[in-house]
Amino acid sequence: MKLKSLLAAGLMAAAAGGAWANDYTSPVLAMTGGPIDWTISFGTSHTDGLAFTDTYTFSYSGLPGTAQGFFANVASTAGDLNFNWADINGAPLPVMNIGAFSGSLYFATPVVGLLTLTIKGTDHGVGSYAGTLDVTSPVPEPATYGMLLGGLALMGALARRRKS
Structure with a gap:
């Protein structure tokens, strides 16, 4: 009797906790490009009719920037995905599920x-999706370089004046 109770409790806990999900976790994927624009494609398939959590980890230069991209699925006779x-x-x-x-689609x-x-x-049923991710790091304006050169010239002039 005790074994039946433990087995029933274990099955209920597994069903409630989503232990049967077909989750996907990628290794760290290096984005290509640089030094200003980085990009990568990703995607996977699911076939068991259960909830999923997919986790992708990407590396790039690490400079602050903005990400833009998309991922999408179009239903087929074999199945569909809902995000x-x-x-x-x-x-x-933002995620959307409109018909098939x-x-x-995300920006900035x-x-x-x-x-x-x-x-x-x-x-x-059987469903898959694919997408791309782009990261853009800002490029300094030409005026920024002008201010940098002006500052260096000022520092040089001050150093020369101190020497004299």
């Missing part, structure tokens, strides 16, 4: 350092 949540480093991204289309999301993209959803 419930997405974020980059904790900053929420599910996805996210501030990022710095190692990036973690998390996507949560549910698959209905």
Whole structure:
């Protein structure tokens, strides 16, 4: 009797906790490009009809910048995906599920350092999605370089004056 109770409790806890989800966690993926614009493609498939949490980790130069990109799924006769949540480093991204289309399109999301993209959803049959992520770091304006050179010239003039 005690064994039946333990088995039933274990099955209920596993079902409630989502232990059967088909989660995907990528290794750290290096973005290509640089030094101002970095990019990478990503995606995966799900086939078991359960909730999923996919986690992608990307590395780039680490300078502060903005992220933009998308990920999408189009339903087929084999199945579909619905997205419930997405974020980059904790900053929420918009997700939409409209008819046979599910996805996210995002712009100007501030990022710095190692990036973690998390996507949560549910698959209905066999479904897959793909997307791209771009990170753009700002380029100093020409006036910034002019101020830098002007400051260096001023420092040189002061150093020369002290020598005399």
